[in-house]
Amino acid sequence: MDNDAFEVIVVGAGPAGLTAAIALAQSGFRTALCGPVAVDNNRTTALLGGSIRALETLEVWQRCHALAAPLASIRIVDDRESLVRAPEVLFHAEEIGLAAFGQNLENRLLVDALLERLGELPIVHMPSPVVEVTSSESSVAVRLATGEPPSASLLIAADGRNSICRQAAGISVEDWDYPQSALTCNLAHARPHGSVSTEFHTRTGPFTLVPMQGESSSLVWVLDRERAAAFSELKPEDFALAVERQAHSFLGKMSLTGTRQLFPLSGLVAQQFAKNRVALVAEAAHVIPPIGAQGFNLGLRDVATITELLVAARREHAALGGPELLARYDAMRRPDIWTRVRGIDLLNRSLLTDFLPTQALRGLGLALLQRIGPLRRAAMREGVMPRASEPLLIRGERLA
Numbered sequence: 001m002d003n004d005a006f007e008v009i010v011v012g013a014g015p016a017g018l019t020a021a022i023a024l025a026q027s028g029f030r031t032a033l034c035g036p037v038a039v040d041n042n043r044t045t046a047l048l049g050g051s052i053r054a055l056e057t058l059e060v061w062q063r064c065h066a067l068a069a070p071l072a073s074i075r076i077v078d079d080r081e082s083l084v085r086a087p088e089v090l091f092h093a094e095e096i097g098l099a100a101f102g103q104n105l106e107n108r109l110l111v112d113a114l115l116e117r118l119g120e121l122p123i124v125h126m127p128s129p130v131v132e133v134t135s136s137e138s139s140v141a142v143r144l145a146t147g148e149p150p151s152a153s154l155l156i157a158a159d160g161r162n163s164i165c166r167q168a169a170g171i172s173v174e175d176w177d178y179p180q181s182a183l184t185c186n187l188a189h190a191r192p193h194g195s196v197s198t199e200f201h202t203r204t205g206p207f208t209l210v211p212m213q214g215e216s217s218s219l220v221w222v223l224d225r226e227r228a229a230a231f232s233e234l235k236p237e238d239f240a241l242a243v244e245r246q247a248h249s250f251l252g253k254m255s256l257t258g259t260r261q262l263f264p265l266s267g268l269v270a271q272q273f274a275k276n277r278v279a280l281v282a283e284a285a286h287v288i289p290p291i292g293a294q295g296f297n298l299g300l301r302d303v304a305t306i307t308e309l310l311v312a313a314r315r316e317h318a319a320l321g322g323p324e325l326l327a328r329y330d331a332m333r334r335p336d337i338w339t340r341v342r343g344i345d346l347l348n349r350s351l352l353t354d355f356l357p358t359q360a361l362r363g364l365g366l367a368l369l370q371r372i373g374p375l376r377r378a379a380m381r382e383g384v385m386p387r388a389s390e391p392l393l394i395r396g397e398r399l400a
């Protein structure tokens with residue numbers, strides 16, 4: 001395939017970019033993927049129902065599902081030790097007719113499955129970083145650090161939070177920092193987790209243990225930056241003991257399996273999600289703190305939406321990267337993205353404040369969720385399948 005023959009270029013070969021290239025190529029678009037494949041780490045991603053349906057439809061999930069752990073229930077425990085203490089809330093997926101809310105999978109296993117599927121499709125992968133992007137009225141071209149520069153009708157920017165594609169398209173961002181870091185690692189433990197994901201709401205942020213296969217869990221511990229750095233340097237056995245204490249020993253004795261990683265918490269939202277033949281997906285469009293397993297799931301809804309719009313444009317013989325399509329993408333993604341960004345921001349800030357009325361409101365919200373079945377079920381459905389965004393791929397429909 002010569003380099004002028006592409007309809008779409010995807011920049012960034014992280015999980016979102018790999019998924020975008022697969023979705024586009026499976027839908028019959030001539031697709032180029034630019035960028036090196038992301039380096040492995042030992043983090044996991046909790047994939048919600050819609051994301052799993054999309055990955056199944058893209059013939060990816062079948063390759064890794066046996067290695068994932070189901071999330072049958074979610075438990076929220078108020079551990080702020082404040083004057084107003086909220087009740088413990090337990091959400092069971094079976095209450096809304098599901099076996100699980102989602103599945104937790106190691107990122108490296110997801111990337112392996114994506115690469116295997118990628119290899120079956122006619123995608124041209126150029127593993128070199130993109131150094132420049134130029135848009136004209138009719139096309140968009142990228143310059144690579146090495147190799148032939150491809151051009152296409154549309155560029156999908158999956159090049160993460162510091163996206164050079166976003167900058168080249170002239171899209172500005174709103175960004176902010178939080179006074180916290182997320183400390184992540186995987187742990188083995190003595191007692192079974194029973195497929196329950198447990199989130200303790202502490203004074204510095206959520207402390208969440210997400211089931212992995214067997215008697216092990218992945219931890220996302222949001223702490224003030226100094227304590228997070230100090231905990232990351234403790235001896236492994238001292239650290240495991242600190243985690244066990246913070247978890248009130250509900251999983252018994254713990255031991256660290258693998259390394260710890262630190263992620264300073266920040267937020268970012270692009271002012272526009274598409275412009276000048278560039279459509280932003282995943283962290284190029286939005287960065288949210290790792291609370292409530294939202295980031296990648298939100299990114300997959302971006303990928304599903306832009307693919308669906310491109311398929312519809314092709315059916316109507318309309319231009320693939322023109323301003324109408326980009327304006328439609330922007331309008332379709334705005335409610336979903338802003339709902340998640342605001343929701344996570346509010347939850348995080350409500351944990352950090354000692355302001356009593358805020359604590360009372362948070363407690364009341366959790367109490368209502370605990371006591372009122374229809375409200376709890378509506379919240380669970382919204383978590384698994386947000387009403388603001390139901391693209392076909394997320395509903396499990398193949399796009400062609």
Ligand SMILES: Cc1cc2nc3c(=O)[nH]c(=O)nc-3n(C[C@H](O)[C@H](O)[C@H](O)COP(=O)(O)OP(=O)(O)OC[C@H]3O[C@@H](n4cnc5c(N)ncnc54)[C@H](O)[C@@H]3O)c2cc1C
Pocket residue numbers: 011012013014015016017034035036037038039043044045046047128129130131158159160161163164182184220263281282283284290293294295296297298299
């Ligand atoms: C601690 C933590 C826990 C999380 N847990 C969850 C979870 O449970 N569920 C969930 O849904 N989300 C979760 N997330 C969010 C999720 O990890 C991110 O949303 C997701 O990784 C973003 O994917 P991405 O592909 O946009 O970005 P990245 O993974 O950053 O990928 C961007 C890619 O672009 C490449 N790139 C950058 N610049 C260029 C260039 N110039 N040329 C070519 N390539 C380039 C990079 O090399 C990289 O491969 C978590 C995040 C964190 C930090």
